[in-house]
Amino acid sequence: MSQENQVVNINSSLSSQEEVSVINDSEAVAQTLCDNCHQSVEGAFCSNCGQSLDSTLKYFWVVILHLLDDIFSFDSRASRTLWPLIFRPGFLTNEYFSGRRVHYVPPLRLYLFISIMFFLTLKLTVSGEDQQTIEMNNNKAAITQVTEHIKTLNEKKLQAQPTPDNKNIASIDADLARFNRYLDDLKLDISIAENAKLVSTTRQLATIELERANLGTDDKSNSITISNSADGSLSFDFLSDESNKKLDDSAKKLAEKAKKTFTTDTNRLINEVLGKLPQLMFVLLPIFALLLKVIFIFSKRLYMEHLTVALHSHSFIFVSSLSIDLLDVAHDHVKALGGGFATAAASILGFIGFALLIWIPIYLFIMQKRIYKQGYIFAFFTYGFVGIIYFILMALTTVVAIVWGLTEI
Missing domain, CATH: 1.20.5 (Single alpha-helices involved in coiled-coils or other helix-helix interfaces)
Known part of the structure; x- marks a missing residue:
């Protein structure tokens, strides 16, 4: 080179x-x-x-937009998730178990979104009910008591001994006339402002009259007590005397508050209960998953798989209940329009709502059968057992929500 x-x-x-x-x-x-x-x-x-x-130090509005996007923006996955959630029992859960997850909304996010929408809508529909309905519900107890008192007065009149000046019968007739007038006023259409004032005043007067007759709030059959002993107190052997006294005092205050709430304005309590239920339901989910783990222990599924079943089943229940509630509201509004077409449309809406209500237990049965691979007979018995236990858990949850709500009033 x-x-x-x-x-x-x-x-x-x-x-x-x-x-x-x-x-x-x-x-x-x-x-x-x-x-x-x-x-x-x-x-x-x-x-x-x-x-x-990706830095977390951003403009506040950017963070809010990202948060809203994470919660509410399901993009194309929403359509691929909601349809099988409602109409294909067990499909989403089995897809998730098989590893095909990217096309669907994650179970926890799905549950949170649907439960928020369900309880928010339920609270709005309860709070937005027509005042007439709420007032008439409050009048039911008063109307019942006045009606019973009129019946008692009529019985007294038949049994009354005539006197020379007929004072006994005259006194009973005066009471009958007064309470019949109360009854007529209580049954007025209180959507009119003047009638609303009259009904409210009548209810107060009737209550005073009934208390004087020892048939109102002084009636022991109408009292609410929280006790576990013959003397009407609440106590437990494992607590000290001082602790039992505090517990009994708290129970009496709660019973008194419940008595006033149930006989006056129950709408406030309902709103308080609806505010507590989402939190309690979120606590109930892992308990329900543990129940599934125990009952289907031979299925060899992990606890997280049972939790996924719980999330999907509750998401279905909430979205179905939300649809039924909205259909019921639409039914009432359409029916109020009057006319043949409105009546037919209202009937269709009512039928769809009823069909959804029937579909809930059928769906849950099919879902359980498909996920846990059971025969019809065995699935029927386990489904019934799970249903009974779940009903008890829901009843306890509701009681806790009511007691919690009463403490907030």
Whole structure:
């Protein structure tokens, strides 16, 4: 090889090394370092410590938008999730168990979204009910008591001994006339402002008259007591006398509050209960999953799989109940329009709501059968047993929500 060729080769080699050096320098410049461990990062997460490169220090409105997007924006997964959730029992759960998850909304996010919408809508529909309905519900107890008192007065009149001046019968007739007038006023349409005032005043007067007759709130049959002993007190052997006294005092205050609430404005208590139920239902979910784990212990499924079943089944119940509630509201509004077309449309809405109500237990049965691979007979018995236990759990949850609600009033 000639000397000139050697010089050319050396120069080209040096040139190549310089190019490599320039490329490496440019890569070093473009390299991203992790803020936590200061290692080079390729991608959105550090391979060394796992920290995301996306900073949490952002404008507040950007954070709010991201949060709303995480909660409410299900993009195309929503349509692929909601349809099988309502009409294909067990499909979503089996897809999740099989590892095909990317096309569907995750179970926990699905439950949170649907439960928020359900309880929010339920609270709005209860709070937004027509005042007439609420007032008439409050009048039911008064109307019943007045009617019973009129019946008692009529019996007294038949048994009354006539006197020379007929004072006994005259007194009973006066009471009958007064309470019949109360009854007529209580049954007035209180959607009219003047009638609303009259009904409210009548209810107060009737209550006073009934209390004087010992048939109103002083009647022991109408009292509410929380006790476990013959003397009407609440106590437990494992507690000290001082603790039992505090417990009994708290129980009496709660009973008195419940008595006033149930006989006056129950709407406030309902709103309080609806505010507590979402939290209690979230606590009930893992308990229900544990129940499934115990009952279907031979299915060899993990606890998290049973929790997924609980999340999907409750999501279905909530979305169905939400649909039934909205259909019921639409039914009342359409029916109020009057006319043949409105009546037919209201009937259709009522039928759809009734069909959804019937579909809930059928759906849950089919879902259990498909997920746990059971025969019809065995599935029927386990479904009944789970249903009974769940009904008891729901009853206890409702009682806790009522007691909790009473403490907040």
